[in-house]
Amino acid sequence: MDSQRFRELLEMAGPFASVYFEDSHDTQDAATQLELRWRGLREELVDQGVDESVVADMERAVMDLRPPIGRSGRGVIAGADGVVLNEHLLRPPATQIVRVSELPYLVPVVEHGFEYPNYILVAVDHTGADLTIHVDGRLRSETVDGAGYPVHKAAGAETAGYGDPQLRTDEAARKNVRAVADRVAELVDGTGAEAVFVVGEVRSRSDLLAALPERIADRAVALEVGARHSGHDFDEVQHAIEAELLKRRLAVIDDAAQRFSAEIGRASGLAAEGLGPVCSALRQGAVDTLIIGDIGDATVVADEKLTTLAPNAEVLSEQGEAPAKTLRADEALPMFAIRIGASLIRTDERIAPADGIGAVLRYAPTLH
Numbered sequence: 001m002d003s004q005r006f007r008e009l010l011e012m013a014g015p016f017a018s019v020y021f022e023d024s025h026d027t028q029d030a031a032t033q034l035e036l037r038w039r040g041l042r043e044e045l046v047d048q049g050v051d052e053s054v055v056a057d058m059e060r061a062v063m064d065l066r067p068p069i070g071r072s073g074r075g076v077i078a079g080a081d082g083v084v085l086n087e088h089l090l091r092p093p094a095t096q097i098v099r100v101s102e103l104p105y106l107v108p109v110v111e112h113g114f115e116y117p118n119y120i121l122v123a124v125d126h127t128g129a130d131l132t133i134h135v136d137g138r139l140r141s142e143t144v145d146g147a148g149y150p151v152h153k154a155a156g157a158e159t160a161g162y163g164d165p166q167l168r169t170d171e172a173a174r175k176n177v178r179a180v181a182d183r184v185a186e187l188v189d190g191t192g193a194e195a196v197f198v199v200g201e202v203r204s205r206s207d208l209l210a211a212l213p214e215r216i217a218d219r220a221v222a223l224e225v226g227a228r229h230s231g232h233d234f235d236e237v238q239h240a241i242e243a244e245l246l247k248r249r250l251a252v253i254d255d256a257a258q259r260f261s262a263e264i265g266r267a268s269g270l271a272a273e274g275l276g277p278v279c280s281a282l283r284q285g286a287v288d289t290l291i292i293g294d295i296g297d298a299t300v301v302a303d304e305k306l307t308t309l310a311p312n313a314e315v316l317s318e319q320g321e322a323p324a325k326t327l328r329a330d331e332a333l334p335m336f337a338i339r340i341g342a343s344l345i346r347t348d349e350r351i352a353p354a355d356g357i358g359a360v361l362r363y364a365p366t367l368h
Helices: 003-011 030-047 052-064 107-112 165-191 202-211 234-266 275-283 313-318 329-339
Strands: 016-022 073-079 082-089 097-101 119-125 128-135 138-145 195-199 220-222 271-273 287-292 299-302 325-328 343-346 357-361
Touching: 003 082, 003 329, 016 030, 016 052, 030 052, 030 097, 052 073, 052 082, 073 107, 082 107, 107 329, 107 343, 119 165, 119 202, 119 234, 128 165, 138 165, 165 202, 195 202, 195 234, 202 220, 234 271, 234 287, 234 343, 234 357, 271 275, 275 287, 275 329, 275 357, 287 329, 299 313, 299 329, 325 329, 329 343
Parallel strands: 119 195, 195 220, 287 343
Antiparallel strands: 016 073, 016 097, 073 082, 119 128, 128 138, 271 357, 287 357, 299 325
16 A cells, blocks of 8 residues: 555644444444444543544544445544544454554554545547546546547438448547547546546447557556446446455555565565564665564554654664654554655465564665
């Protein structure tokens, strides 16, 4: 997961309240169930000393977010100044989580959070396309109306000498598709969109994919949703996009796991595992991808300003810093990774790094 989406947390004042719970919307009494769950969460937050104004902000965030489709989880994180993260998760957490601590707890979001890259949704047919541009969490729409007509062969007899009507309609359709392809390419170049999702009837999708420049076609995916004006709804399209993004996410995890295992196996110095080596790599800015496994209740120590961390006080002292804070490793390590721009992934059965923490490195640092 790209850590850039969490960078604003680095500037937020703590303490942080991190809450994860089931937020499924698959029964008739889902709204009532949500209210009951929140009531229990609210009591826990108050018992742990969270300010009433922050709890009120979290309550508004929980109740105002658009309900999910089917089974879902929810993650809400608030700092001293209010809510900084409020989003649905791919699936509910195994158990309800309420944490109040100096740092936010991000692991459930890394594991189950949706990650939306900038993308363009193209609903195409042979007359043009409806485009939805998703950039930095914002949506805007536009329509491309091709200038080629007609695109449908007229019924009835044709007069000889006026040319084959099928040729005219085919060329008009190609002209319209080329106009859509040109506009999609402009938008991708202008927004840096990482994906192009194409919906429409089969021939329209195929023709557009063939008309796109190679650099754009490489990031284009046809979704099996239906024709441009077939009546498919937003939720159907969104579900198809989310399924494709999940496939990509699993591919990223698989790639990181293979790289980690390969570098550990050849002892290249381009991977690290265990609290000590990973802390050292983080201090030196060498971590490219932080791999978070089962860290349990392990802790690390940091200086007063949270600029340096180590597995214990002795190592921190060797770095010339006084051990001022003891922090949960599953909170501190992701935050330090975010600070240096490293990606975050939650490992599964593919790999089991020592101490539940590993990293793929940008270069081979001096590991202490």
